[in-house]
Amino acid sequence: MDKSILFVGVGGQGTILASKILTQGVLKAGYDVKMSEVHGMAQRGGNVSTQVRFGKRVYSPLIEEGTADVIVAFEKSEAARWISYLKEDGSLVVNNYEIYPITVTTGNEKYPENVNEALKNTVKKTIIINAAEIAESLGNIKAQNVVLLGALIKALELTDIDWEEIVKENVPSKIVDLNLKALKLGLEA
Template sequence: MKQARGNVFLAGVGGQGTLLASEVLGEAFLLGGFDVKKSEVHGMAQRGGAVTTHLRFGPKVFSPLIEQGTADLLVAFEKMEALRFAHFLRPGGAAVVNAQEIMPPSVATGRERYPERIEERLAAVTPNLYLIDALAAALALREVRAVNMVMVGAASRLLPLRETCYLEALRARLPERIVEVNAKAFRAGRALMAPHEAGR
């Protein structure tokens, strides 16, 4: 979706850093010369509830909200959240999905079951599905909280910005002491996308 305007829908659960990821992405687009509008829904962010962000960029953006069926890119930090919000994708849109499975309270207490065949069901929604193990990449850096920047790095491969915009955004949005590890996580995310791109 390397274009001059677009809609990016981010989805995760509380504690994954979804909102910070959207802040870094928004800052990167501003640094890249785009107008940006963003809208966040926190849900029960502290209790594993869904956390989503609508992010729109272009020469001029008037509304922050992404209508269902119009998102160019879905960035999902957890598999079930990808399935939950897949209907926001436009036909031919792309989804970057973290392979991690986080059991919500309703599943942990036995009231509901975790969905089956998620990857297969997502592939039926879009042929442009990129499933990556962002958690493993973050753990390799010994910083589990960096999953969000791994996801930003992976998503950046499909967005119309120079890598330097993201790195400058990291420096602008994060405390100096954690910029380096998050920059490494960002680059790890970009590297995770390389095999996908080679196969297309």
């Protein structure tokens, strides 16, 4: 199984952590893995993208336009922004969540309307998840990244890996239980 996964979101959403957990999981499963991350203006609410490629043998972490098997979007307009990276028969996992950029909050631009519908009309395999709502129901919206990761794991049929152990290794002990619950709900979503 050779897969190219593009994670896209906004700074502070946990995009990089989700990518690292995926990377460690598939590495422990015996795959060759490469990961690359771009922070941009992440600490200022800018976009963040990480690229994870795994398979029998991977030479580069970089995903070219039109070659991603899956895009995981932590914010729905980011899905629209990066859609050109998805291969024709690829899958899109989208958090049904909006973060307004400064240009929208100042009134200079409008947030795009009907993003989910446009994505579904463009990509046959589109999965919309209310990851932020699920995380908030657990008491912490920051767990939305692990909810999305759970959905991705299910979509990739990688459920035979010990993801609980990998989550425990990657999050602070005080929030392990929260993240394990988020992972479970993401797998179910």
